[in-house]
Amino acid sequence: MHGIGNDFVVLDCREHAFALQPAQIRALGDRHTGVGFDQLISIEPPRDPSCAFYYGIWNTDGSPSGQCGNGVRCVAAWLHRAGALAIGELVMIESPSGPVTVRLANAHEVTVDMGEPVFEPAGIPLLADSMADHYEVVVDNRTLVFGAVSMGNPHAVVTVNDLADPALEQLGPLLTAHASFAEGANAGFVQRVDRSHLRLRVHERGAGWTRACGTGACAAMAILHQRGEVSDSVTVELPGGKLRIDWSGPGHPLWMSGPAAFVFEGEWPVSALSG
Structure with a gap:
């Protein structure tokens, strides 16, 4: 399937x-x-x-x-x-x-x-002193700014301007295996088109680059929603197709719809x- x-x-x-x-x-x-x-x-x-x-x-x-x-x-x-x-x-x-x-x-x-998305570092798990909208790590001699959340599995999400940037091919696996994540992480790279439309690529721990990642789409929407950058209903476009993610914020469940x-x-x- x-x-x-x-x-x-x-x-x-x-x-x-x-x-x-x-x-x-x-x-x-x-x-x-x-x-x-x-x-x-x-x-x-x-x-x-x-x-x-x-x-x-x-x-x-x-x-x-x-x-x-x-x-x-x-x-x-x-x-x-x-x-x-x-x-x-x-x-x-x-x-x-x-x-x-x-x-x-x-x-x-x-x-x-x-x-409900889990942002507390211990629940991701992420090695960090306190919960934040943005974290930083050094990967391949460059500083990556990312958001982190658990959707039942750990996610690191980096906002980018160009999903075709060849540097992502190397950064994805390195972020997945970074020591900040005790159990590894799914590394997502998200491009914000507007408040209701995101584009996303995900390097999954244990599987590599995939054509789609449902929890990755949830994670990207949740992290950007926490920052006030997207609406309560968002279409996430992945290489394999589109998902709709609906979330009203803390205290509410996040819903994912797709084929x-x-x-x-x-x-x-x-x-x-x-x-």
């Missing part, structure tokens, strides 16, 4: 426990010798009895992820196709970072309550991943 180009392998683990090891996940994620994906998602019975299902998330390198905005929309569309989620129904499902609420507008358009698409399905024996 994919959500505006952010692509996933979705595994039905409702009756069979997820048992892949990191090396097997990497083998499945290889785009030349496996299937290929930005993240692998498992759909499982809930751990939290207040939720209908649980979904796990793993990056291409086999590392776990706490949240995936484009992925949760695909989970909702998958559950609808499986007969477990009706159009218009509000359903709470459990992510590694906690419950989220989803609602299908139709079979391929999903709105997700992504919760989810099926690409193909099949079966792969676990024994094929042992090598």
Whole structure:
């Protein structure tokens, strides 16, 4: 499946426990010798009895992820196709970072309550003395000014004038791995077109540059909203397509809306991943 180009392998683990090891996940994620994906998602019975299902998330390198905005929309569309989620129904499902609420507008358009952004450094986590609208780090002998937030996973967002600047190709991986982020970070580079329109590229920890990052779109909007630079409803344009992000500010949940698409399905024996 994919959500505006952010692509996933979705595994039905409702009756069979997820048992892949990191090396097997990497083998499945290889785009030349496996299937290929930005993240692998498992759909499982809930751990939290207040939720209908649980979904796990793993990056291409086999590392776990706490949240995936484009992925949760695909989970909702998958559950609808499986007969477990009706159009218009509000359903709470459990992510590694906690419950989220989803609602299908139709079979391929999903709105997700992504919760409230977390700006406190300890909750990101970010090594900083206090919460601020702007932070600075030195990367590749240049000072980068960024905002930081957690949307269930850590994000650093840098405002730029040109998303085609070739320097970003090197700065993205360096910011992702910067020592200021104890668990790494998704590095977003955002261009503000106007108060209701952003353009964005994201280098994701564990996956690299992706065509779209749902939590990255949420993070960029939230950080600029905190600074008073955008409205309560914003279109975020990524290389793979557009998302709508709605947030009224502190004390309110942030909502993300966008498409989810099926690409193909099949079966792969676990024994094929042992090598």
